[in-house]
Amino acid sequence: MRPFISPSSQDTAMNDNLDLAGIGIGPFNLSLAALLSKVPQCRARFFERRDSFNWHPGMMLPGTQMQTSYLKDLVTPVDPSSPYGFLSYLVKKGRFYRFINAEYPRVRRVEFADYLRWVAEQLPNLSFGTGVDSIEFAQNGFKLSGNGLDGVHSRHLVVATGMRPNIATWVERYVGEQCLHSHHYVTADFSVTGKRVAIIGGGQSGAEIFLDLMAGKRGRADEITWISRRPNLEPLDETAFINEYFTPDYVRHFHKLPEQRKPPIVSSHKLTGDGVSPATLQVLSQYLYDTDFLNSDTTPYAILPYREVHLMGRDKGGYHLHMRNGFNNDDEAVVADMIILATGYHYQLPACLSAIIDRLDLDEEGFPRLREDYSVAWDGPEQHRIYLQNAGRNSHGVADAQLSLAAWRSAMIINSLLENPVYDVDPCSTALKWVRNTPDQIESDASTLETEKIYRVG
Secondary structure, three states, X not given: OOOOOOOOOOOOOOOOEEEEXXXXXXXXXXXXXXXXXXXXXXXXXXXXOOOOOOOOHHHOOOOOEOOOOOOOOOOOOOOOOOOOOHHHHXXXXXXXXXXXXXXXXXXEHHHHHHHHHHHHHHOOOEEEOOOEEEEEEEOOEEEEEEOOOOOEEEEEXXXXXXXXXXXXXXXXXXXXXXXXXXXXXXXXXXXXXXXXXXXXXXXXXXXXXXXXXXXXXXXXXXXXXXXXXXXXXXXXXXOOOHHHHHOHHHHHHHXXXXXXXXXXXXXXXXXXXXXXXXXXXXXXXXXXXXXHXXXXXXXXXXXXXXXXXXXXXXXXXXXXXXXXXXXXXXXXEXXXXXXXXXXXXXXXXXXXXXXXXXXXXXXXXXXXXXXXXXXXXXXXXXXXXXEEOXXXXXXXXXXXXXXXXXXXXXXXXXXXXXXXXXXXXXOOOOOOOOOOOOHHHHHHHHHHHHHHHHHHHO
């Protein structure tokens, strides 16, 4: 592969010939753009259809906290001297001492969103209001098409378009004003006054929405039913050794595993990133105690774990949810006037890749098979690479969709792009030994044992 021979260009002008074109500007590509600001020899530009940066506005509920340390921001884990770290944000905003003195165990989600927006406003290599509609491969690289993109070519691509709301087939036809996904919860204009409300989904979002509705933030509901297919309200596991899954050392060992070994391991790690935070569970337990024993004027509620909704209908009486109780295998039903789906997100390759999607190497679930540097194997020239962010659950493990390794992954991509170790991506290994012996060591040990066996028998 030949190295970059590109003039320095990090200005705001649209570049017709780029070294790297980024599709989507969320936290992951924002991290990459921030770290590339120190790499002037790489002509990079990132494109976003929205007019400005806005991170999950539909779930910015008051008081909600990040589940990731603020030190794991866009840049600090690989470049603590960067001006785009969270601590730099606090200093520039004049909040540093107040923040330290407040002793927050976690950053408020709304403040971290403001930090991300602050970084986006400073970077010159971002183009908002510029949607990429299609991408084709031509002799001189990838050709981008869209509003204002005529004639833009790039040697490489990095795609980070985010996850899509997970909507089950049994509810698809009913999605609308009275049946919405949590992704739109804060920004949607609705009232639950006089309504029976059902929340479906037992993770962090479900807990936050339940508490918000019980507190009357959307009016006084007649009844609130919270349904989860999980056996209980299960806590997010964020203990020290569980957090080893969110380290470069673990990700590298995981990537080397045979493909068939990976999905069951990822499934077993679900609660490392998809449970209810212990702090939220404590607030919830205390709130329900007050509701049940100390407050006389409260909204009736029901929390139904271990229920799998499999069918939904609608008539004049409302929505009918049919479900199986996994605890005793009974069939049950709930009637509601409004449904809120806290059912999470799933990965989906963006439509702009449709012209080349058949050329990508995908696994049986439709996930791209990513190399260690987060490039996808494809049938095109090796000197033109396609990097995918937030698409490596099956290849790199459970940490892929989390913010914890965003900076490290960006550094991996940059080192791959420039074919040069611009950033140090080899921190100390963890205290846990994920692999004891290499294949060569195993073969050598087996040979030694066989020799000793022959010697003893002789």
